Amino acid sequence: MTVAWFGTFWDVYSNLVLSVGTNALLALSIWLTLACGMLSIANAAFMAIGAYASALLTLNFGWPFPVALAAGMAAPALMAFLIGRPTLRLSGVYLAMATLAFGEVVRIVLLNTDRVTGGALGLNGIPQLTRWWHVALALAVTLAVLWRMRRSRIGRAFEAIKEDETAAGLMGIDVAGYKMLAFVLGAAIAGLAGALNAHLTFFIGPGEYGFDRAVEILTMAILGGIGSLTGPVVGAVILTLLPELLRALQNFRLVFNGLILVLIVLFLPRGIWDTERLRRWAGIVRRQA
Amino acid sequence: MLAQQLVNALSLGCVYALFALGFTLIFGVLGVINLSHGAVFMVGAYAAEQAVSHLGLPLWGALIVAFAFSGVLGLVIDLLVLRPLRARNAPHLIPMIATIGVGIILTNAIQGIFGAQNIRFPEQLVSNRTISVEGIDVTALELGIILLSFMLMALLLLALKKTQLGRALRAIAESPRAAYLLGINVEGLFYLTSFVAAGLGGIAGVLIGLYSNALFPLMGKSMLEKGIAVIILGGMGDMRGALIGGLFLGLAEVLSVAYVGSSMRDAVAFGLLFLILLIRPRGLFGTLMERKV
Amino acid sequence: MKRNTLAHSLFALISATALAATAHAADIKIGVAEALSGGAAQYGISIRHGFELAADEINAAGGVNGNKLQLIIEDDQGKKEEAINVFKKLIFQDQVLMVFGPTLSNSAQAADPIAQAAKTVAFGTSNTADGITSIGDYVFRNSVTEADVLPETLRVAVKHAHIRKVAVMYGNDDVFTKSGYDNFVKALEHAKIPVTTTETFAKGDVDFKAQLTKIKATHPDAIVLSALLAEGAPIMVQARQLGITVPFIGGNGMNSVKVFDLAKGASDGLYVGSPWSASNESPENVKFIKAFEAKFKTQPDQFAAQSYDGMHIMVQALKTIKLGGNLAAERSALRDALPSVKWTGATGAFQFHRATDKAGKPAGYDAQQTAIVSVTKDGKFVIEK
Structure with missing residues (x-):
């Protein structure tokens, strides 16, 4: 009985559940740069590069999936490395805008190289190779690596750079090097999410990786809260499921989607997963008990 | 052909500048990248269209309705969303995300009410007569948009420079805290800025809606992306930057269509933007004009 | 009624x-x-x-x-x-x-x-x-699919409007208009009609005069247009404003009576082909x-x-x-x-x-x-x- 129920549930919602997973990866990819004090919104573009690189390999050359996934991480990481040096000198809003412009350029290049990428028609008939445990494993490994990193010298360096870049430099921290590390690693995670997603949905096209996606990734991370690793994951879960949960509202459902976004920003300043607030609540409960 | 293309670039540049005026005003004074500006722009156009088709208002009436309606909407957004965030000193990313939510609400509310299909202003609202001089064609509306962009820009600059109010706004743009200590009613001026910036967005909505002959719920989206490019090019938050950035983007787009190829138009425009940021991080004209606003 | x-x-x-x-x-x-x-x-x-x-x-x-x-x-x-x-x-x-x-x-x-x-x-x-x-x-x-319709549209337009060479304009960031364009290119090749220039635009554009000015300078006998109405109608209006009087040959996306409202005063001379017509x-x-x-x-x-x-x-x-x-x-x-x-x-x-x-x-x-x-x-x- 339970098994049958789960079977139907999985038939209907497997894609949604796996989307939650890839979106969580994307939110973590931007968390990494945010944790280092950089607002880079090139993650949609890195996702695109990862998706196209891996899909072209499996589709045209029949490469094994793990190799294609690795290539889907390596290609955006390389791209990040190349543009990182000049770009990461920028800070604040200027970095955001430069990375946004870079994203647009990537999208237009995909549109114009239609012999390879299919242009606006995108790539069709991508083999559906992504299994649920691929996504679960990718998410688990990413979380483990990032968790470990937070508690290491690298994490402390990120924290110092985020607090005050100049002071961190004076303390002898290699600011440019650590920033580059966050940027390149973030690009690789976004590429992985792109590669997994491409092999889940049979189809990819340049339209998916534009301004809207960039903003959506940022929103997931901020909404969930960037104070911890749980925050971005929670943000991804909520933003992916919200439109589905609101399906009953029909025509005006996206109005409520927007409304909920505004309300969360207004009333939960540190995002939904605010460790301090949670600890406070836990404290109240303990005191009462 | 080059002469015609330069005229095309001038009118396109002014279209962008018109949109960027309110966008840049909010950024300059409030320090917020207001991503609901595209939706406010769209709502202003729809409000004017309703007023024109139900009340038969002429063009100037439509512009006033759009200014007032969008302006009040901007004020409401400020009161309900931006003010609470200011009050608790939220980092500048937070208001930006809140305005994304506001944009989603407005776009989908308008779509729920009026549907997703294109509508347009009645044709008699504005003369679409073409004026031809020496083989160069320009419409009356284009001339109007060019003239109005320059006039609004001059008016705003004059107001900022010469009036008490303008001086206060400039002080706020430098440092809201210092302005507050000087006894300036900072909150009140924030409301005023939100009202005026949104109102300007509404005016832009009407004129650009007339220019492209189409109103639709997502009409603000691509303008918003171009608007972001404009304010970076012009130096963020600099009022003159809106016009200069707009004209520069218009010129870059038109010339890349004419000499590079139209499929590379946006790649050229955004590639240029990327390069400019790398070489001159404060925008093309940012350092030229040290003062914000 | x-x-x-x-x-x-x-x-x-x-x-x-x-x-x-x-x-x-x-x-x-x-x-x-x-x-x-x-x-x-x-x-x-x-x-x-x-x-x-x-x-x-x-x-x-x-x-x-x-x-x-x-x-x-x-x-x-x-x-x-x-x-x-x-x-x-x-x-x-x-x-x-x-x-x-x-x-x-x-x-x-x-x-x-x-x-x-x-x-x-x-x-x-x-x-x-x-x-x-x-x-x-x-x-x-x-x-x-456009592959079935466009050759026929082209044949009729050529017959009535004496077309020898055409300019092509299409939206290159949309599947519908891009695949329409691909099929137009095939149909034009098949009919041996030379193309003077090919121009593109993107969704949400409001100004098409740069492309149209370039097209005008090549003196085509018609403009082949693969666009959706949202951009197609303003393109027709702006073309007429620039003094381009040649007919348009449109894809499926232009086959709507809304074109008469959205391109009022500039809607004449558009050829469209489709199994469905409002006038059938x-x-x-x-x-x-x-x-x-x-x-x-x-x-x-x-x-x-x-x-x-x-x-x-x-x-x-x-x-x-x-x-x-x-x-x-x-x-x-x-x-x-x-x-x-x-x-x-x-x-x-x-x-x-x-x-x-x-x-x-x-x-x-x-x-x-x-x-x-x-x-x-x-x-x-x-x-x-």
Whole structure:
């Protein structure tokens, strides 16, 4: 009985559940740069590069999936490395805008190289190779690596750079090097999410990786809260499921989607997963008990 | 052909500048990248269209309705969303995300009410007569948009420079805290800025809606992306930057269509933007004009 | 006319009440997955109206062998992920007999494989991109691809407007307009018509004068335009403002009576080809247009006509199969019955022809119809031969 129920549930919602997973990866990819004090919104573009690189390999050359996934991480990481040096000198809003412009350029290049990428028609008939445990494993490994990193010298360096870049430099921290590390690693995670997603949905096209996606990734991370690793994951879960949960509202459902976004920003300043607030609540409960 | 293309670039540049005026005003004074500006722009156009088709208002009436309606909407957004965030000193990313939510609400509310299909202003609202001089064609509306962009820009600059109010706004743009200590009613001026910036967005909505002959719920989206490019090019938050950035983007787009190829138009425009940021991080004209606003 | 409207609303009311009263197990659940929000909503909503009109007519006439049609309508937002989610919900949770949709070709590329794997018919009424029906033998569409229509449009336009060379303009960031462009290029090559210049634009552009100025300088005899109405109408207006007087040859996307409103004063001289024309006075089309206007207080477009016909085509197959067995058997029975349907509706005489997949093996089913070419003149489509 339970098994049958789960079977139907999985038939209907497997894609949604796996989307939650890839979106969580994307939110973590931007968390990494945010944790280092950089607002880079090139993650949609890195996702695109990862998706196209891996899909072209499996589709045209029949490469094994793990190799294609690795290539889907390596290609955006390389791209990040190349543009990182000049770009990461920028800070604040200027970095955001430069990375946004870079994203647009990537999208237009995909549109114009239609012999390879299919242009606006995108790539069709991508083999559906992504299994649920691929996504679960990718998410688990990413979380483990990032968790470990937070508690290491690298994490402390990120924290110092985020607090005050100049002071961190004076303390002898290699600011440019650590920033580059966050940027390149973030690009690789976004590429992985792109590669997994491409092999889940049979189809990819340049339209998916534009301004809207960039903003959506940022929103997931901020909404969930960037104070911890749980925050971005929670943000991804909520933003992916919200439109589905609101399906009953029909025509005006996206109005409520927007409304909920505004309300969360207004009333939960540190995002939904605010460790301090949670600890406070836990404290109240303990005191009462 | 080059002469015609330069005229095309001038009118396109002014279209962008018109949109960027309110966008840049909010950024300059409030320090917020207001991503609901595209939706406010769209709502202003729809409000004017309703007023024109139900009340038969002429063009100037439509512009006033759009200014007032969008302006009040901007004020409401400020009161309900931006003010609470200011009050608790939220980092500048937070208001930006809140305005994304506001944009989603407005776009989908308008779509729920009026549907997703294109509508347009009645044709008699504005003369679409073409004026031809020496083989160069320009419409009356284009001339109007060019003239109005320059006039609004001059008016705003004059107001900022010469009036008490303008001086206060400039002080706020430098440092809201210092302005507050000087006894300036900072909150009140924030409301005023939100009202005026949104109102300007509404005016832009009407004129650009007339220019492209189409109103639709997502009409603000691509303008918003171009608007972001404009304010970076012009130096963020600099009022003159809106016009200069707009004209520069218009010129870059038109010339890349004419000499590079139209499929590379946006790649050229955004590639240029990327390069400019790398070489001159404060925008093309940012350092030229040290003062914000 | 007034009485007619009243009669229709009464009709709709009665059928709606009847539907509510008889919503029991014998209802035939039909899934509809269309883009009802987002940028593609203007097509999705029109498509939905076509389905609703056809289903109401069928139910009012007693349903299919006594069973009523029950439409389960879901919004796919014009996004591929949502289209997959909606297809899965309709097929596995709502247990529909078959699914109509999705609106966009991109969404179909992502969602149709789901239906194919679940052995459920996916019936597109608006997907025109190449390769969709090569996904598998459960994929059907009654939307005519541009490959079938454009050569005919070109032939008629050349004959009437003495065209020797053309300029081409298309939206390069949209599947619909890009695949239209690809097919125009093939048709132009086939007809040996030289192209003076090829220009592109993007969704949401408001100004096309830079491209048009360049086109004007090459002195073409016509402009071939693969655009959706949102950009196509302003392009026509701005071309006339620049003193370009040559005719336009448009794709499917321009075949809408809204062009007369959106390009008012500049709408003359546009050639479009499609199985459906607002000016086609066949009895089926006249009846469709009348009923549509009465029900929705707006004029139908090609998208509505195709979904309206799509529902009727499906019902012809439905009539021939036995219902009441298990769902899987019903689904494959429907699939087996569909290919032999012949139907004359708002878009004229219709039948399926088999498509092949990448390896050349038989796959899904495309539409086989004749195109009607018309040209705009004084706010009307005039049919040309």
